[in-house]
Amino acid sequence: MHHFADLVSNHAADDRTCDYMLMSLIRQFETKLLDLFSQGLLSGTTHTCIGQEANAIALMAAIDKDIDTVWSNHRCHGHFLAYCGEVHRLFAEIVGRASGVCGGRGGSQHLAWRNFFSSGIQGGLVPLAVGTALADRDKGAITNVFLGDGTMGEGYVYEGLNLASLWDCPVLFVVEDNGIAQTTPRDRGVAGRIAERARPFDIESASVRSTDLAVLKPAAQEAARYVRERGRPFWLHIETVRLRAHSKSDDTRSEAELEALRELDCLDLLRAGMNGETDLLDTEVAAYLDACFDAAMKDPEPCA
Numbered sequence: 001m002h003h004f005a006d007l008v009s010n011h012a013a014d015d016r017t018c019d020y021m022l023m024s025l026i027r028q029f030e031t032k033l034l035d036l037f038s039q040g041l042l043s044g045t046t047h048t049c050i051g052q053e054a055n056a057i058a059l060m061a062a063i064d065k066d067i068d069t070v071w072s073n074h075r076c077h078g079h080f081l082a083y084c085g086e087v088h089r090l091f092a093e094i095v096g097r098a099s100g101v102c103g104g105r106g107g108s109q110h111l112a113w114r115n116f117f118s119s120g121i122q123g124g125l126v127p128l129a130v131g132t133a134l135a136d137r138d139k140g141a142i143t144n145v146f147l148g149d150g151t152m153g154e155g156y157v158y159e160g161l162n163l164a165s166l167w168d169c170p171v172l173f174v175v176e177d178n179g180i181a182q183t184t185p186r187d188r189g190v191a192g193r194i195a196e197r198a199r200p201f202d203i204e205s206a207s208v209r210s211t212d213l214a215v216l217k218p219a220a221q222e223a224a225r226y227v228r229e230r231g232r233p234f235w236l237h238i239e240t241v242r243l244r245a246h247s248k249s250d251d252t253r254s255e256a257e258l259e260a261l262r263e264l265d266c267l268d269l270l271r272a273g274m275n276g277e278t279d280l281l282d283t284e285v286a287a288y289l290d291a292c293f294d295a296a297m298k299d300p301e302p303c304a
């Protein structure tokens, strides 16, 4: 399969078109996954980042993919696709094919590709992120680690903040605060203010409440620039929205609440600023996704 970057370069008009195609790709990739699960065509589980795609695009645009490292979590597809655009390999991984990102053995949550790693253990990657930041500091590289609001109760997070500050580790902590952990609203699971969590560790921070890529991109650039230039950790808190269930069907929120959240859909915000060409782009992205999925299904399974 040709790479997603080739499809984008056919349209390479401007950054906004590239961003739109990537956001459409992530949205349609995950919507397709949910459809495939509901048809019984996929096994295991999955967590979609539908509604949060702009965070991934903003952060991946802010790093140097040649040297920086990214640690992601259970909600990793958007981070991964924005990092490398390896659509066929991600589908192949999820359907358990040898051509997958991890040879078909990692599944939806456990990806390792170049300097990108993900794991479903909440907070478990924070110590590793601090470690890679320390190890690669002299190369001028930074490390980016994604966390959710529901992960604020994990001790690893605070051990990581402590050492990152003490040892001047260039690590960017990105909290995607979607206000809910599985089915537990933030106010029932997290005490205090997430935006200020890093302050007692003498770590600088910023808090952004937006799903607008035009707002998130400069915030991510500024945070990454700080980490690289100062050689210090930074805590970027993003208040965002999860538009679909935690995994496949476990959503206890009311339709009225979801309706209000849909008003903040990052894809709609981006689409609103474009001139009607988005339908064509969506169609091309959909055709590319279908071709990648069909190719993955034809790939061989890993040896036993």
Ligand SMILES: Cc1ncc(C[n+]2csc(CCOP(=O)(O)OP(=O)(O)O)c2C)c(N)n1
Residues within 6 Å of the ligand: 074, 075, 120, 121, 122, 123, 147, 148, 149, 150, 151, 152, 178, 180, 181, 182, 242, 246
């Ligand atoms: C250590 C650990 N405890 C529990 C779980 C089960 N679990 C997976 S995701 C999740 C909720 C995570 O919430 P949050 O950090 O807010 O991220 P979000 O799912 O909202 O992106 C839970 C409890 C886990 N994966 N790891």
